[in-house]
Amino acid sequence: MTTRRRFLAATAGLAGGIGFAVAPRRADATLAAMDEAVRKVTGTALVRKGRVKLDVPPLIDNGNSIPLSVVVESPMTATNHVKAIHVFAERNPLPNILSVQLTPRSGRARVATRVRLADTGTVLAIAQMSDGSFWSDSTHIVVTLSACLEEALI
């Protein structure tokens, strides 16, 4: 005989199972989109950690406007400078956030802006050097209120 307690335990297990089955698939889809966006920039080149410093607050109340800055260690001379900086967010519907192109005349490889984040996840900054090498930095960020996907009040 099915008791109330057994019935509840069984349905809870089922609900948990469904949740587990669905959630990773969605995560895989966004991660694949991020990989593709990154590969479009880097090609087959190796992306190493270091030389880049991504500065974003680790805990965010409102994902609609988040201060973000990227600094890259570089002398910024004609022979050794940062050519481009790219920023990606793994949980955004479109992983690309910003791409900037720098020249030796930039003097310092620093860029700052305000961004939107749709969900808790990793933000990645990649710098392309004039010698063709790629360097990166990433941060895990917790977002309480999501941007991009909320219903507009119009």
Added chain:
Amino acid sequence: MARAVVSVPATAKRGEVIEIRTLVQHAMETGFRRTQLGELIPRDIIRSFVCAYNGEEIFRADFHPAIAANPLLVFSTVASASGTFEFKWAGDKGFSLTESAKITVT
């Protein structure tokens, strides 16, 4: 009417690295949001930004929907000669805006 605010130091020493701040009034509609009736709101964002110093391009940025409304952009350059900075934004629905600033280099 869209407006832009740029902040460039009025004077600088030759060879000094100066910081340039730009702010544009723009909703940066992402194209992922829906109205309460479920219709998708079309994307309307600024796509590109170019800064030229005495006619030579020194900085370029490509924006995506993940840039917050009223895009702020802070970057730097080396003050090499007196002259003007030209800032140009371009985006969806024919959005185009230019702004300029003068600098005196000693």
